[in-house]
Amino acid sequence: MTLPTRDFAGRVVGVALVVRLATIMIALVGLVGQTMTGPLLACILVLSAATFAMLMYAQILDFVARHPISLVADILLSLTVVWVLGVESPLVLATFPVALVVGVLTRPAVAVAGAVVLCAGYLVVVMVPPAPAPRGFMTEVGVPALYAALVAIGVAVRSAHEQQVVAARAVSRAEQLTAAADERARLAREMHDSLGKTLHGISLGAQGLAAWVDRDPETARRIATALAEGAERAAREARELLVRLRQDEPDRALVEVLGDICASWQERTGVRCQFTVHDAVDLPIDVRYEALAVVTEALENVHRHADASCVRVSLAHDDDGTVRIRVRDDGNGFDAGTDAASPPGHFGITGMRERASEVDARLRVRSAPGDGTTVELAWEPPDAGDGRRPDGLSDRARALGGAR
Structure with a gap:
């Protein structure tokens, strides 16, 4: 007793x-x-x-x-x-x-x-x-x-x-075990979707390289070059994976983590990034992780393709319980079409859609040539219909609400 x-x-x-x-x-x-x-x-x-x-x-x-x-x-x-x-x-x-x-x-x-x-x-x-x-x-x-x-x-x-x-x-105890299981499953999925596939390709190329060295040196040279590029890509994917895992700090308010991501990105790229909060709210661990990954990918797309001078990131909580995270840039934009798919040869938007789908969130991409791009992730908690706020709302997060 x-x-x-x-x-x-x-x-x-x-x-x-x-x-x-x-x-x-x-x-x-x-x-x-x-x-x-x-x-x-x-x-x-x-x-x-x-x-x-x-x-x-x-x-x-x-x-x-x-x-x-x-x-x-x-x-x-x-x-x-x-x-x-x-x-x-x-x-x-x-x-x-x-x-x-x-x-x-x-x-x-x-x-x-x-x-x-x-x-x-x-x-x-x-x-x-x-x-x-x-x-x-x-x-x-x-x-x-x-x-x-x-x-x-x-x-x-x-x-x-x-x-x-x-x-x-x-x-x-059950919540801790569930969180640990979710973390392991998420890490396994990340490694399978990115690093695992790249390493598998390197392994297949390496197995055939020895046979081509004597038979066709020129082909062997191309394979060796591809293997080097694959190894570099694998190292980059591993670093990106570790960065995402480090950014997901459940003991800190989502407001703080998003603010740090925006500040770090601005310092690294030199592009102004404004972060605003309207009625700050935290998210469940699995939703939070994918949301941070979507924001990070959207900011990287801005850096690589948009040629923007300013980016605005906002976190908002609607009256119906929906949490919205929006990334808006004033860059080149592109012809998003009706389904806003990734441009040919790129997979950023496709990956963001897959991440949103993992946690039953909605991803909307609006863009037009010369009019910038807006990426919006919307997540509605299962109990939003009864008017309650999402789980995880913290006094610390609420205290940090407001413009940054």
Whole structure:
């Protein structure tokens, strides 16, 4: 059986103390018009001082949460109040919260023992002078039953909290395993789609090179040149893959990562890149990775083909939950046609479409000669229909929202 978390235990003790203060106030209202005796005043002062001390000093509250055995002192204090004032005093109400705390902070066996001690001690003290209480249902059954019921409620609350903690840990573990599996699958897909194919081509060429060296030196020379180009391409693809993996930092806000990508690209190319954010939002890990890859590919296309003087990258979150990332340049543009396919001999747009399709996102490319190019990735979360925001929205990301 797991122990209650320190935060939970502290909250329970804090709520019990607030309830005790409230019951003291109720008791004082009930005592209006009665004579304030010395024992009554002493009980009020002791209970109030002890309660305020635990509420005002976090160290005391933390000590009680970490060492439930210290509740014995509170049980004794409660029994003393009952003994001094008698069961009919309204101030006896202030002794009930300790029963709830005993049930929450101690193990069930200890809680049962605490309930027995509390009930038995109560029955003993009410029969001992200075003021034995008159016999009756509330004296002999009602109050002890209420103590026992509050302990039982505390045990039930503790059990529910333990189940919640176990379930939360299981969910967290499952999410970690799923994220790790997704990461491995994504890396395998990246290597298969780019690096794997290139290396396979190099392997086939190398197998035939030895046979062509003696048979046809000229063909062997062409094959060797192709192999060198293939090896260079494989090295470049490996570097690009490592750069993309390094850029995907799940512990950082998407706003920060996109801003760093734009700043790094601007520094490397000398082309001005403006990054703006409208209602910043984070994305699930798999969607985030592909989105960053699309942005990186779009910026590289601008650098290689657009001859642009300015690029604008924006991150926006629509009212319907859709997240949009847009890359707009003022470069040469091209005839995108109706399907905005990659120009002959190029595969950038095709690759971006494939990445968007992997995470059920939509990619739209708008371009015309002399009018620049706009690449827009739109992703709608599965629960966007009910008006909720996408998962992953962070205060840190929201705080970083705005123009950069």
